[in-house]
Amino acid sequence: MIALLALTLTVSTAAPVLTLDEALQAARQNNLDIQVARARLAQSRLLTNRAWAGYLPTITVGGSYTRNSTEAAVSFPGVPEEIVIQPYDQLAGRAEVRQAIIAPTLWPAIRNAGISEDVAELTTENVRREVLFGVAQAYFGAASYQEAIRAAEFLLEVNKAREADTQKRFDAGTVTKVALLRAQLDRARAEQDLVRARNSYLSAKLALSTLILREGDFTLELPPVPQVPSEDVDLVKQALEQRPDVAAARRNVDLAVGRRTGAWFAYAPSVGFSGLYQISNAAGFTGQNDIWSLTLSAQWTLWDGGLREISLREESARVAEATAQQKQAELRAVEEVSRSRLDYESAKANLSKAEEALALARETQRLTEISFKAGVATYLEVADANAALTNAEVGAISERLQTSLAALRLLRAAGLFTAATD
Known part of the structure; x- marks a missing residue:
C-alpha cells in the first residue's frame, strides 16, 4: 500500500511532458523575434497602398474667417x-x-511596392524558420542532457552498490583499503558527473524556455533522429527552390531592376x-x-541639374549589387547542403559505432560484475568496466545529439526543415 501511494504521488506531481511539436508551436505563437518579424511584415504590406495613393484623387477642403x-x-x-x-x-x-x-514615375513604383512586399514575406518566413530551427536545436540539446542525467543516475547507483559491497568485503578482510578508497572515489566522481549533467540540463532548458516563453517546470522526451531524404533526392535543387533567403535574393534583383526602370521613367512628362x-x-x-x-x-522637366543621371547610375550599381548577392546566396545554399550532407553522414557513422561500443561496454560490465562476485575478477577490472560503461553511455548520447543536429542542419540547408517538422 505504501509503495502504491508513493507511486501515485510521483505520477500526480510529475512535471508535464513538452514534446518537440508543442515546443515548435509555442515558438510560433510566443517567440518575440517572430512577433517582431510579423509586425514588420504588416507594415510592409501597406507599401502597395501607399504607392497607389499617388494615383488616386486628392480632395481638400478648407474655410477661413477674417x-x-x-x-x-x-x-x-x-x-x-x-x-x-x-x-x-x-x-x-x-x-x-x-x-x-499620366504619372510615369508611379508606374514602376507601384510594381516595386508589390516586389517589396514579396521580399518582406520571404524575409519573415526565413526569420520564422531560423527561430524554429534554433528551438529544435535547443530542444534536442536539453532532451539529450536529460538522458545524460538518467545515465548518470544509473551509473551512480551502480557505484553506490559497488561501494557498499566493497565496504562489506573490506570489513570481512577480503579486499584491501585501496579497493575501498577506489570504490569511494568512483562514487564521488559519479556524483560529480550527475551534478554536472543536471546543471547542463537546467541551462539548456532555460534557453529553450526563453525561446518559447514557456513558464513552469516541464520535462522533455528525446525525439528520434530526424529523417532526411535519401541520396537519390537532389537536395541542392530543393535548396534553390525552397529556401526563402534564396528566393528573397532573386526578388531583390527584380526590385533593383524596377527601381532602375523608375529612374528612366523620371525623364517622361506628367499630366494632371x-x-x-x-x-x-x-x-x-x-x-x-x-x-x-x-x-x-x-x-x-528638361534638366534638373543632373540628378536623374546620378539616380540612374546609382540604381544601375544597385542592380549589379543585387545580382552579386543573388549568386552569393545560391552558392552559399549549395555549399551548405554539400557540407551538411557530409556532416550528417559522418555523424551517422559515429553514432553507429557509439551504439556498438555501448552494447559491448554493457556486456563487459555485466560479465565483469559476475566474475567479481565469483571472486575471479579484481576490483580494478570492475572499476575499469564501470568507467568504460560511463564513457560509452555519455558517448552514445553525445553522438545521438550530434546526429540529430546534423540532420536538422541538412534539412535547414535544403529548405525542408519547416516541411519536416510542421
Whole structure:
C-alpha cells in the first residue's frame, strides 16, 4: 500500500511532458523575434497602398474667417446696389480636387511596392524558420542532457552498490583499503558527473524556455533522429527552390531592376487635372459669391541639374549589387547542403559505432560484475568496466545529439526543415 501511494504521488506531481511539436508551436505563437518579424511584415504590406495613393484623387477642403479693419464696396453704372468686395466679417470656403492622369514615375513604383512586399514575406518566413530551427536545436540539446542525467543516475547507483559491497568485503578482510578508497572515489566522481549533467540540463532548458516563453517546470522526451531524404533526392535543387533567403535574393534583383526602370521613367512628362470651387460672402468685382475652375496641366522637366543621371547610375550599381548577392546566396545554399550532407553522414557513422561500443561496454560490465562476485575478477577490472560503461553511455548520447543536429542542419540547408517538422 505504501509503495502504491508513493507511486501515485510521483505520477500526480510529475512535471508535464513538452514534446518537440508543442515546443515548435509555442515558438510560433510566443517567440518575440517572430512577433517582431510579423509586425514588420504588416507594415510592409501597406507599401502597395501607399504607392497607389499617388494615383488616386486628392480632395481638400478648407474655410477661413477674417475680420477686416474697413469695409470696401464699389458701385457700377446701372447697378442700383453697391457690391461689397471686402466686408468687415469675411467668410470663405474652398474645395479642391487633384488627379494624376499620366504619372510615369508611379508606374514602376507601384510594381516595386508589390516586389517589396514579396521580399518582406520571404524575409519573415526565413526569420520564422531560423527561430524554429534554433528551438529544435535547443530542444534536442536539453532532451539529450536529460538522458545524460538518467545515465548518470544509473551509473551512480551502480557505484553506490559497488561501494557498499566493497565496504562489506573490506570489513570481512577480503579486499584491501585501496579497493575501498577506489570504490569511494568512483562514487564521488559519479556524483560529480550527475551534478554536472543536471546543471547542463537546467541551462539548456532555460534557453529553450526563453525561446518559447514557456513558464513552469516541464520535462522533455528525446525525439528520434530526424529523417532526411535519401541520396537519390537532389537536395541542392530543393535548396534553390525552397529556401526563402534564396528566393528573397532573386526578388531583390527584380526590385533593383524596377527601381532602375523608375529612374528612366523620371525623364517622361506628367499630366494632371485639378478642379477648384470657392465661396465667400465677398462678391468681388464679378458680383458672384462663388467661383469654380478646371485645370489640365502638363509638366516636363528638361534638366534638373543632373540628378536623374546620378539616380540612374546609382540604381544601375544597385542592380549589379543585387545580382552579386543573388549568386552569393545560391552558392552559399549549395555549399551548405554539400557540407551538411557530409556532416550528417559522418555523424551517422559515429553514432553507429557509439551504439556498438555501448552494447559491448554493457556486456563487459555485466560479465565483469559476475566474475567479481565469483571472486575471479579484481576490483580494478570492475572499476575499469564501470568507467568504460560511463564513457560509452555519455558517448552514445553525445553522438545521438550530434546526429540529430546534423540532420536538422541538412534539412535547414535544403529548405525542408519547416516541411519536416510542421
